[in-house]
Amino acid sequence: xxxxxxxxxxxHVLASIAVAPLLWILISALKPAEDVFSxxxxxxxxxxxxxxxxxxxxxxxxxxxxxxxxxxxxxxALFFHSMAAYALARLRFPGRGIIFSGIMSTLLVSLPxxxxxxxxxxxxxxxxxxxxxxxVPSIFHAFGIFLLRQYYLNIPRxxxxxxxxxxxxxWRRYWSVILPLSRPVLASLSVLFFLANWNxxxxxxTITRNPDLRVIQLGISGMQGQYASAWNLILAAAVIAxxxxxxxxxxxxxxxxxxxxxxGLK
Amino acid sequence: xxxxxxxxxxxxxxxxxxVLGLLAFVAVPMVLAFGVAFFKVDGFGNYQYVGLAxxxxxxxxxxxxxxxxxxxxxxxxxxxxxxxxxxxxxxxxRNHFRGIGWVRSAFFLPHVVSLVVVxxxxxxxxxxxxxxxxxxxxxxxxxxVSFLGTPSLALGTYVxxxxxxVMGYQMLVLLAGLKDVxxxxxxxxQIDGASTWQRFRYVIWPLMRPTSFFVVVNSTIGAVTGxxxxxxxxxxxKGGPARATSTVVLYIYEQAFTFNNMGYAAALTTVVVALxxxxxxxxxxxxxxxxxxxx
Numbered sequence: 001x002x003x004x005x006x007x008x009x010x011x012h013v014l015a016s017i018a019v020a021p022l023l024w025i026l027i028s029a030l031k032p033a034e035d036v037f038s039x040x041x042x043x044x045x046x047x048x049x050x051x052x053x054x055x056x057x058x059x060x061x062x063x064x065x066x067x068x069x070x071x072x073x074x075x076x077a078l079f080f081h082s083m084a085a086y087a088l089a090r091l092r093f094p095g096r097g098i099i100f101s102g103i104m105s106t107l108l109v110s111l112p113x114x115x116x117x118x119x120x121x122x123x124x125x126x127x128x129x130x131x132x133x134x135x136v137p138s139i140f141h142a143f144g145i146f147l148l149r150q151y152y153l154n155i156p157r158x159x160x161x162x163x164x165x166x167x168x169x170x171w172r173r174y175w176s177v178i179l180p181l182s183r184p185v186l187a188s189l190s191v192l193f194f195l196a197n198w199n200x201x202x203x204x205x206t207i208t209r210n211p212d213l214r215v216i217q218l219g220i221s222g223m224q225g226q227y228a229s230a231w232n233l234i235l236a237a238a239v240i241a242x243x244x245x246x247x248x249x250x251x252x253x254x255x256x257x258x259x260x261x262x263x264g265l266k
Numbered sequence: 267x268x269x270x271x272x273x274x275x276x277x278x279x280x281x282x283x284x285v286l287g288l289l290a291f292v293a294v295p296m297v298l299a300f301g302v303a304f305f306k307v308d309g310f311g312n313y314q315y316v317g318l319a320x321x322x323x324x325x326x327x328x329x330x331x332x333x334x335x336x337x338x339x340x341x342x343x344x345x346x347x348x349x350x351x352x353x354x355x356x357x358x359x360r361n362h363f364r365g366i367g368w369v370r371s372a373f374f375l376p377h378v379v380s381l382v383v384v385x386x387x388x389x390x391x392x393x394x395x396x397x398x399x400x401x402x403x404x405x406x407x408x409x410x411v412s413f414l415g416t417p418s419l420a421l422g423t424y425v426x427x428x429x430x431x432v433m434g435y436q437m438l439v440l441l442a443g444l445k446d447v448x449x450x451x452x453x454x455x456q457i458d459g460a461s462t463w464q465r466f467r468y469v470i471w472p473l474m475r476p477t478s479f480f481v482v483v484n485s486t487i488g489a490v491t492g493x494x495x496x497x498x499x500x501x502x503x504k505g506g507p508a509r510a511t512s513t514v515v516l517y518i519y520e521q522a523f524t525f526n527n528m529g530y531a532a533a534l535t536t537v538v539v540a541l542x543x544x545x546x547x548x549x550x551x552x553x554x555x556x557x558x559x560x561x
Contacts, residue, residue: 007358007363008363008364008365008366010358011355011358011359011363011366011369012365012369014355014358014373015368015369015372015373016372018372018373018375018376018430018433018434019372019375019376021376021387021388021391021430022375022376022379022387024391024398025387025390028390037393037396037397037398039398039401080283080284080287081284083280083281083283083284084280084281084283084284084285086280087276087277087278087280087281088281091273091274091276091277091280092270092273092274092277093273093274093277093278094274096277099281099285102285102293103284103285103288106288106292106293109292109296110487110491110492110493111493112491112492112493112495112496112515112518112519113296113491113535113538113539113542114292114295114296114299114535115518115519115522115535116299116302116518116522116528116531116532116535117294117295117296117298117299117302117532117535118291118295119522119523119528120295120298120302120307120311120528121290121291121294121295121298123311125290136287136291137291139287140284140287140288140290140291140292142288145284169276170272170273170276170280171276174280195378198380199379199380199381199382201380201381201382201493201497201500201501202493202496202497202500205500206519206523217380217382217383220382220383220386221382221385221386221500221501224386224389224501231390231393234386234390235386235390238382238383238386238387241380241382241383242379242380242383245378245379245380246375246378246379248378249371249374249375249378250371253371257438
């Protein structure tokens with residue numbers, strides 16, 4: 001049948017068009033400044049642009065700030081979320097329904113909606129222009145709690161009961177039974193959380209003024225003004241900012257897709 | 267202490283960090299927005315009660331109305347286009363073929379890169395006259411068109427960029443829905459003589475309602491108040507040219523952090539929230555919450 005051949009071919013062609021802008025930017029970042037707008041392969045490949053942005057601009061500091069914030073938020077958030085999810089999925093207590101719906105209702109609120117009041121709260125708590133300001137408000141999000149709770153509901157009760165008979169308290173049951181069993185879902189979520197925090201722009205833009213606290217997204221967007229027409233440098237910096245996300249995506253692709261699917265279905 | 271009480275206390279302890287955090291950084295700000303809307307707040311954090319003045323101000327605020335209109339145009343073009351393209355892509359990569367892994371990743375890859383990088387990429391591609399897109403279009407006589415510099419074209423350009431950014435994500439979500447459409451139903455329809463189109467229209471489409479509903483609602487919320495409506499615009503055009511791309515979230519940001527009108531910005535926030543709730547309610551009513559049954 002002709003369609004058997006046609007549709008896969010079409011898919012390949014469209015996929016190539018979709019990634020073309022990304023490849024174009026990668027190649028352009030490796031061209032000498034005067035070639036940056038020319039079509040096709042560079043006349044000479046050069047690492048000069050990458051070297052310039054890494055050594056003449058505080059890009060390593062921006063990368064470091066982003067790495068610190070992304071890693072800390074991911075680790076702390078997963079820890080808190082899994083604790084909350086454990087209680088919601090496995091323990092009985094008065095007010096469980098209300099607390100669960102309360103947590104879920106916060107899913108409707110996105111950052112741009114509460115930006116102004118959140119800024120005022122952060123200001124009251126003395127979080128402006130600090131790592132704490134970048135990190136703490138980014139930790140709390142109902143999405144991870146929800147996903148982990150779904151996962152915990154499906155872990156067989158017997159496992160916990162065995163631990164209970166052995167005299168384990170709730171903490172031991174969580175730490176030694178549930179947490180090791182949730183490695184796969186924690187891995188999926190960590191890919192998602194890392195990407196979201198590495199790519200964050202609006203909150204860091206709002207909460208920091210100090211150039212030393214600039215995260216990578218702020219750093220590269222700031223280059224626009226400073227190096228307005230030096231596209232070879234802007235592109236080199238953009239490529240460097242994108243590399244960790246692409247690496248994390250390729251490495252954690254299957255996990256990310258699993259997490260995505262679960263979100264879509266519920 | 268009874269076992270029941272011990273269990274409850276343990277549960278509260280496990281919940282405490284997240285619940286307190288969500289209260290402090292989501293719930294309180296949300297409620298606070300409604301309170302702050304009644305004050306004039308300056309950059310130094312001085313509050314002065316002004317009653318409904320912030321809301322009265324909106325009536326004569328032309329920029330607010332223009333930004334709401336721009337947001338509405340953006341939503342009603344972006345959401346359907348993104349949905350149709352993503353659905354088509356999901357159908358295209360539904361069945362296995364050689365290289366399917368690369369194809370799916372290729373569509374998703376733009377979504378992995380940050381919106382700031384996306385903005386820089388497109389700004390470079392769209393540089394007047396010298397950018398790749400101008401040069402590709404010059405044989406068609408469109409080489410001189412400034413896509414981001416012409417008010418009537420800038421918003422359309424945003425729609426294209428946004429579609430490129432979200433289509434891989436929406437495709438994956440829809441694909442997961444398609445996986446749940448029972449193969450037997452399609453096979454049965456085929457045996458009964460249903461054409462490809464009929465199988466799509468009467469088997470796949472109705473069964474995809476819940477997933478489609480989720481995608482469309484999510485996409486609408488993203489287009490109105492999501493980061494997409496802010497990051498991209500802030501980096502690319504700052505709302506220009508001639509405010510043609512000033513979305514309502516960008517306008518709120520400007521009121522709060524450029525002009526220091528925090529109170530007015532909070533009042534605007536409450537209006538957007540109300541509009542969003544109304545929008546979602548309407549969609550819910552129209553699609554019956556995306557339930558399976560047709561009538």
